[in-house]
Amino acid sequence: MEVYASTACLTILCFFATFFAQGICVHDKRSHSNTDFNGHMAKSHHLQCGNESYVSSRSSCCNGHVTNGLSQLVADCCGSKAYNSLNEICCDGSLFTRSSAQVQCCGKVMYLPMTHLCCVENNVTERKENHGCCGKESFDMTTHICCSNTLTVKLKNESSSDSPRTYMGSSPGTRPLPKVPEFKCGSETYNPQEEICCSGNSYKASALTMCCGESIYTPFDENVLCCNGTLHLNVPKQSECVGDVVYTNSTCHLSARPRLGEHCCGGQAFEPHTHICCNGHSHNKKYGNFCCGSDVYNPHNESMGCCSGHLYNKSEKECCGNLLLEHNSNKICCSSSTHAMLYDTKPNHFCCGHYYYNASLWSCCAEHLKPTPSHNSVHAEYRLKPLTDLIPDICKKTVLFGKVESVALDKQHRLVVLKVVNVFKDSWHNESLDHCRTPALENGMTYLWENTNNGYKPVSIPVEKISDIHMFYTVCHQHKCQKEG
Structure with a gap:
């Protein structure tokens, strides 16, 4: 039984009553990567880099210098400059564009380990069969030995006072001791x-x-109370937490004390029948009944959206994790189930999850990078988006919430068994997805799926909360009723 987001208002109201009364959709309490993604979306802390302040989701810090436009989550440092190590390499403090995904550094130059050796003093020499390094030269290990005391080449039948050593790597040395955790x-x-x-x-x-x-605190601190991560000092004894609010003798501990039974919002009381509380700020419900950070908004407004607690104009921008991407800019959004990143667009570069790669160096399949570029490689056709970013457009389409129960690979297709979680009884779907072009999915996680000509396809990042599903159907129900009214 599919659920249509655009069915009649009465049908959806009946669906609400049965769906939530029977508790069919059970919250998956496992800690998974989508929790990280939601946390990443919600938090954008300012950090210190030298004398500058920066946000790690937008910039990087290297040796006290900020590089803008490249998130620290996907960047490495080359001296004071941040770089994308997928497509560049840092050799002895100098940045180079990779000629191959497998290149390594030999001093200040790049070399390919499959075709060359890097010997002592950063001497690059051509790799030959059965050859290794001895000092800065290569030698034939089938006919010669390398003595460590002088690093000279001797015939195998010559005696050596030292035990022979063969060096296949970049330079001789002892194996490092294992690190203590x-x-x-x-x-x-x-x-x-x-x-x-x-x-x-x-x-x-x-x-x-x-x-x-x-x-920090201890249970011995009688006049201290921890409420939702905030430590309150010098509170009267017998005080209690209700959410992040301290109640003393059944009275809300506010600058303006409300009457008993009134609800607290920030430092004031509010009436939940007519107002909504968003991060301590009270708003009249006539302006909307959903929170976006400290503001209130109406999801039926097709021109406004909510991105990580900030309202934005959909005609000018779109949401990329906790960042806003301006339309017609020279940037692209790459996202996975854990992160979302903005990159400067470059020719022949594509998204692979939240990474941005050069197709001449890498290939991508189902958000997994491989250092094997192919002329016939395929690229992801779309990315999964937060549920709120799909509303209200998705209300016009046929959708379902499906939990991934099993996944199998059949040639170029990924076969997915879905358990539909928003119907009166268990219902199962079997979907066939293009393996490489479809975002990676996790077993046990629930996604919003949209009906297409080729079956259902996932369109949202993983959904864990019943409240998210309730919000989706509430908004779509109101949207439909407004259209019909």
Whole structure:
């Protein structure tokens, strides 16, 4: 049984009553990558780089210098310059465009390990069968040996006071000792047996020390209360948390104390029948009944959208994770189930998940990169978007929420078994997707699927919350009723 987003208002209202009364759609509590994606969308912290401030989703920091336009999540540093290591390589402080995905550095030059050797003193020599490095020269290992004390080549029947060594790598040396595991707290190391890490800050701790956001406290602190990651000091005894609000003697702890039974929104009371509370700001519901950060908005307004808590004009911009992409700009959005990135567009470059690659160096299939470029390679046809970014246009189409139960590969097609989660009884769908052109999907995760001429295709990032599905059908129901009215 498919669910049509554009069915009659009465049908959807009946669907709501049965769907949520029976609790058919169960929230998947597993911690998966889409949680990271939603968290990435919601957070855009300003960090310090030298004397400058930057946002890691938009820029990178290398040795105290900011490089704009390339996220630190996909960048490496070459001195003070950030670069995309998929398509460039840093050799001894100098940046070069990769001639192949397999190239490596030999001092200040690039070389291909399949065809050449990098010997001592960064001497590049042609690779020959059964040849290795001895010092800065290559030698035939079938007829000669390399003695480590002088790094000279001797015939195998000549004696050597040192045990012979053969060097196939870039230079001789001893194998490094295995590293002792390090625990990171922010950018610093810490000892979890003696310290506790709270949002990137480490503290000396006892067994009863607990985190509250970036701060610490213990149960012995009688006048301290932690509510939703905020530590409240000097609160009266017997105080309680209700969400992020402190109640003292059944009274909301606000600058203007409301009457008993009234709801708190920020520092004031509000009436939930007529108003909506968005991040501590009260708004009249006549302007909308959904929050976008601290603002209120109406999803039926086809010109306005919500991107990571910020309202934007859809005719001018689109949402890319927690960033806004201006139309007709020279940038492109690449996204996966975990991240979304903006890149400057370049010829013969394409998206592979949230990476942006040179098709002359790499090939991409189902968001997996391989250093094997092909003249007949295919590219992703579309990217998955947040549910809110699809509304209200998707309300006009036939959709379903399907949970991926099983995936199999059959030549160039990915066969997916879907369990439809928004019907009265279990319903199953079998879909065949183009393997390489379709975004990667995770077993056990629920997506919004759109009906096309070739069957259903996934269109949203993973959906975990029943509230998201409820929001989707509520908005589409209201949208349909407005059209009919």
